[in-house]
Amino acid sequence: MTGVVGRRGRRTAGSGVQLTFEVIAEAVRERIRSGGLQPGDALPTQAVLMREFGAASLTVQKAMTLLKQEGWAVSRPGKGAFVAHHDDADDLDGPEATAPVGGTAARVEALERALADAAEQLADLRGRVEALESGGGERGR
Structure with missing residues (x-):
């Protein structure tokens, strides 16, 4: 796990070291950019991401919150989190088609x-x- 920070996720300002939730969010973004996850696809569950990154549930929740805030993911109550669709998909070509507008x-x-x-x-x-x-x-x- 690269970029993981030690105890309590603390880092010095400007250190450039990513916190675990940021590492998780970036890994999911990369899967979307590369086409491994398409708009409408279910994102990995919290349990899967916890196992994959050796992270606590709160850390995974923070990563998912970040992805939602940035427009990469949407929640469907009772169903989970999914890759966001984009209204202006016709204006986008190639890998940018899965980037948040x-x-x-x-x-x-x-x-x-x-x-x-x-x-x-x-x-x-x-x-x-x-x-x-x-x-x-x-x-x-």
């Missing part, structure tokens, strides 16, 4: 757009309510 940054941007759309809809609704109230007097109350 923007990862966390893309999700944040999408959420910001959705929030802006919702705010616009609320402003429109507020205007309609005000128009109804001013035109209808006390009738609507």
